[in-house]
Amino acid sequence: MATLKDVARLAGVSVKTVSNVVNGYSFVKPDNRRRVEEALEATGYRPNLGARNLRRGRxxxxxxxxxxxxxxxxxxxxxxxxxxxxxxxxxxxxxxxxxxxxxxxxxxxxxxxxxxxxxxxxxxxxxxxxxxxxxxxxxxxxxxxxxxxxxxxxDNVAAARVAVRHLISLGRKRIAAIGAHPHRGTAALRLEGYRSALEEAGLPFLDELVVPALNYHRADGAAAMKSLLDLRNPPDAVFCFNDLLAIGAMRAAAERFVRVPADLAVVGFDNNEESVYSSPSLTSVAPDxxxxxxxxxxxxxxxxxxxxxxxxxxxxxxxxxxxxxxx
Amino acid sequence: MATLKDVARLAGVSVKTVSNVVNGYSFVKPDNRRRVEEALEATGYRPNLGARNLRRGRxxxxxxxxxxxxxxxxxxxxxxxxxxxxxxxxxxxxxxxxxxxxxxxxxxxxxxxxxxxxxxxxxxxxxxxxxxxxxxxxxxxxxxxxxxxxxxxxDNVAAARVAVRHLISLGRKRIAAIGAHPHRGTAALRLEGYRSALEEAGLPFLDELVVPALNYHRADGAAAMKSLLDLRNPPDAVFCFNDLLAIGAMRAAAERFVRVPADLAVVGFDNNEESVYSSPSLTSVAPDxxxxxxxxxxxxxxxxxxxxxxxxxxxxxxxxxxxxxxx
DNA sequence: TTTCGTCTTTACATCGTTGGAACAACGATG
DNA sequence: CATCGTTGTTCCAACGATGTAAAGACGAAA
Structure with a gap:
């Protein structure tokens, strides 16, 4: 590994002059600059980032x-x-x-x-x-x-509202939500968006249709969906707080022979690449x-x-x- | 940020003694060790890794x-x-x-x-x-x-062979492969495993059933599957060189109303979490x-x-x- | 010619850490 | 009591880079 010292020796200048060239300092004589640049090239010098950062205090x-x-x-x-x-x-x-x-x-x-x-x-x-x-x-x-x-x-509230409004626009009346969480901030906001979309459409907010999820993995979505399908009056749509939950939910629906979207419309959140290729493909809120x-x-x-x-x-x-x- | 120097001053010893304590050097008087440890604790000292690595040459x-x-x-x-x-x-x-x-x-x-x-x-x-x-x-x-x-x-050859043998054991006769690649080493090996499994079962190796894929993304699997389904005599099974290809293939099959596994058995490679929750779930080679x-x-x-x-x-x-x- | 100011280069200290040598303290040995 | 080996501590240099200050070079102005 070549260091500034090596380059300096080869170019016949001081270490600092080499450092100046490397760092684009203006006042270096054209002649010296050329010699240093040749030496840099010849030695294949790469700055030692550890040393540089130590010196710079970062x-x-x-x-x-x-x-x-x-x-x-x-x-x-x-x-x-x-x-x-x-x-x-x-x-x-x-x-x-x-x-x-x-x-x-x-x-x-x-x-x-x-x-x-x-x-x-x-x-x-x-x-x-x-x-x-x-x-x-x-x-x-x-x-x-x-x-x-x-x-x-x-804006999580707005994004959730858009998602749920979309479900409402399809004529769905019993819209469930999967992913409520006692301590998770984003969950509270998405739930708020869900609630407000229902409200503005005059649909009731039903506790039985809001299912918590401790984690946001596929397995949690599947479990939540199963509990929804066990209701006497299951939902005709579900808004999942992320795509993994939605994928799990769709899987659970398939296992019970519930057809998506005919019997159950599903919206996710995050727009994972995976959601484009699932069968059926998943409608999703896509953050940039x-x-x-x-x-x-x-x-x-x-x-x-x-x-x-x-x-x-x-x-x-x-x-x-x-x-x-x-x- | 506390440095060794700060700790040393507080403990009333030299910098090197502190360094010795930090690095678990044995010969430090119990009394000094205690004082240094208290000082370390009091200052909340954390080694500066940049400096340490510089000195150690890593x-x-x-x-x-x-x-x-x-x-x-x-x-x-x-x-x-x-x-x-x-x-x-x-x-x-x-x-x-x-x-x-x-x-x-x-x-x-x-x-x-x-x-x-x-x-x-x-x-x-x-x-x-x-x-x-x-x-x-x-x-x-x-x-x-x-x-x-x-x-x-x-062992890619062996793994591919196991996958294809499994398809053969289901009674499939026209087994396709998706993922051949001119320059990719693993592709060549998996193809070799595929070939040898066919051979040992007395099945013919058919060029038309081997589809290349330039990338190994879901889209490539879908495209490859479509070309296979366009054959006069489409396959009844397909071995995909990774799970993404397989997911894409299953998606393409679904679009053509080809039923998996009834009409087409699919095996993937990598065992992505995603494959457990797809519909149908995907058989896959699982490397550890x-x-x-x-x-x-x-x-x-x-x-x-x-x-x-x-x-x-x-x-x-x-x-x-x-x-x-x-x- | 001297002085001044602008460019250009250099020597030196420093960032925080550790290796090595030097040194100091100590009890044990002869 | 001198010597020795072990243990414990300190001092100094070094890792590779850069900021600072000072020195050097050079031309222009006085």
């Missing part, structure tokens, strides 16, 4: 704290965050919490200026007093807990993940220069597919 | 070079690699190539001792002469190209991803201490689901 990394990479939404988002972070010369350290309180607490505890310059958090279980952060941070998604931390995400990733990273970049509190609302759309075609 | 990171995080197989694997790397105090830097030659080349070029201590590679398009690696590396999966680099993966991740990371760890060339074969199994129940 780590060169940001943390991305999320439940689990095997959840498609987070996998897709992670890819986009990595791409966005690259623009600011940041590495992304991924920390999986598996959606547990202890996992999230220990992830947060391990953060800190010695490890990362900033952090993107997607917590599910944290309480208000857990947020004693030592680096600039952004929360993904809205949360019930009101903490003074920047946020990036869509690229915008989310870019907004989060850019916001962090700004915050590392000067502290600020910002909330960014990113766009979303409803993609209508087979699971909600008119009967 | 980077503290390994690279994981893969096509795309949004491919479930790689998302799941990445989570496991991160967990395994943590055991060796390694961060994982993820590099996406999108399966293109240029992407893989630039990823490889950007690697190097200044960035990472080692690398896990999952290349798809690289040629032999591209492998001029400057850090210890492991290839995931088997490859046709014969390069002196360690490998971790399952945990073993792969652990073996790869451990192997790299050994290689950073002393160079070595090892090939590790990890276990797999065939998980039979609805897409191949007997008719």
């Amino acid at each position: 780590t060169g990394s940001i943390a991305l704290v999320l439940p689990e990479l095997s959840i498609p939404y987070f996998a897709e988002l992670t890819g986009l965050v990595i791409a966005a972070a690259q623009e600011h010369e940041w590495n992304v350290l991924i920390e999986q919490t598996f959606g547990t309180l202890s996992g999230e607490r220990s992830a947060l505890a391990s953060l800190g200026p010695h490890l990362v310059d900033a952090a993107i958090l997607s917590p599910e279980a944290l309480h208000v007093d857990d947020f004693q952060l030592s680096v600039p941070s952004v929360l993904l998604g809205e949360h019930a807990v009101d903490v003074p931390i920047s946020r990036v995400g869509i 993940k690229g915008s989310i990733a870019r907004a989060a990273v850019d916001l962090l970049h700004r915050q590392t220069e000067s502290p600020a509190l910002e909330h960014v609302e990113t766009p979303f759309s409803l993609l209508v597919r087979e699971s909600t075609v008119a009967r | 980077t503290g990171s390994i690279a994981l070079v893969l096509p795309e995080l949004s491919i479930p197989y790689f998302a799941e694997l990445t989570g496991l690699v991160i967990a395994a790397a943590q055991e060796h105090e390694w961060n994982v830097l993820i590099e996406q190539t999108f399966g293109t030659l240029s992407g893989e080349r630039s990823a490889l070029a950007s690697l190097g001792p200044h960035l990472v201590d080692a690398a896990i590679l999952s290349p798809e398009a690289l040629h032999v002469d591209d492998f001029q690696l400057s850090v210890p590396s492991v290839l995931l999966g088997e490859h046709a190209v014969d390069v002196p680099i360690s490998r971790v993966g399952i 991803k945990g073993s792969i991740a652990r073996a790869a990371v451990d192997l790299l760890h050994r290689q950073t201490e002393s160079p070595a060339l090892e090939h590790v074969e990890t276990p797999f199994s065939l998980l039979v689901r609805e897409s191949t129940v007997a008719r």
Whole structure:
């Protein structure tokens, strides 16, 4: 590995002059600049980022704290965050919490200026007093807990309302919701959107049609759907708080020979790639993940220069597919 | 941020003594050790990893070079690699190539001792002469190209054979294969397993039943399946070289009202979580991803201490689901 | 010619950590 | 009591980079 010293010796100048060339400092004599550039080329010099960051007092990394990479939404988002972070010369350290309180607490505890310059958090279980952060941070998604931390995400209430309105427009009357959760902020907001859409259409809000889900995995969706199908009067539509729940729900429906969308219309949330190819394909609320990733990273970049509190609302759309075609 | 210096001042000892305590050096007087530990506790000292790695001449990171995080197989694997790397105090830097030659080349070029201590590679398009690696590396999966680099993966020929034998055991006679690829090593091996299983059953190997796929995404599987269904004499079973292809194939079959498994049995490869919940659920070859991740990371760890060339074969199994129940 | 100001380069210290050598303290040995 | 080996501690240099300050070069103005 060539260092600045090696390059300097070869070019016959001081280490600092090489450093100046590498960093694009203007006042270098054309002649020296040329010699240094040749030496850089000849040695194949690459800066040692550890050393550079040590000197500059930064780590060169940001943390991305999320439940689990095997959840498609987070996998897709992670890819986009990595791409966005690259623009600011940041590495992304991924920390999986598996959606547990202890996992999230220990992830947060391990953060800190010695490890990362900033952090993107997607917590599910944290309480208000857990947020004693030592680096600039952004929360993904809205949360019930009101903490003074920047946020990036869509308007969950509006998005849920759009989804449910769509079901109503199909003429469905008994619309269920899967994914209620006692402590999860986003769940509360989506539930609120669901409630308000029913209300504006003059449909009753029925407790029996709102099914909680402790996790948001396919298995939870299947279990919830089964309980709905066991009702004396089952729903004719269901709004699931994410696509995995919806996939699970459709699977459970298929097992009971309930036809989607004829007997049951289904809407999901997140627009996973998987949902385009399921049979039937799944109507879903599609947040613009690229915008989310870019907004989060850019916001962090700004915050590392000067502290600020910002909330960014990113766009979303409803993609209508087979699971909600008119009967 | 507390440094060793701060701790040393507080404890009334030299910096090196603190360092010795932190690093578990034995010969420290009990009394000093206690004072240092109290000071560590009081200051909340965390080592500056950048500085430590600089001094130790390592980077503290390994690279994981893969096509795309949004491919479930790689998302799941990445989570496991991160967990395994943590055991060796390694961060994982993820590099996406999108399966293109240029992407893989630039990823490889950007690697190097200044960035990472080692690398896990999952290349798809690289040629032999591209492998001029400057850090210890492991290839995931088997490859046709014969390069002196360690490998971790399952026996693809055997795995494919097991999958196709299973289809044969159902009494299927016209078994297609989706996923052939001119330059992809694993594709060649799976095709070989397919061929040999047909041969041992006395079934003919028919060119028209072997469909190439340039990418291994759901869309490619759907397109391939459509072409198979357009044949004068379509297949009664299909072996797909990964689950995404199989999901796409099943989707295409559904669009043509071809019933799976009654008219068409389908087997996939990778055992994505998604495949458990599709309708019908998908029979799939399940590599032990945990073993792969652990073996790869451990192997790299050994290689950073002393160079070595090892090939590790990890276990797999065939998980039979609805897409191949007997008719 | 001297002085001044602008460009250009260099020496040096520093970021936080650890390896190595030097040194100090100590009881044990002869 | 001198010597020795073991144990414990400190000092110094170094990892590779960059910020700072100071010095050097050079032409223009006085």
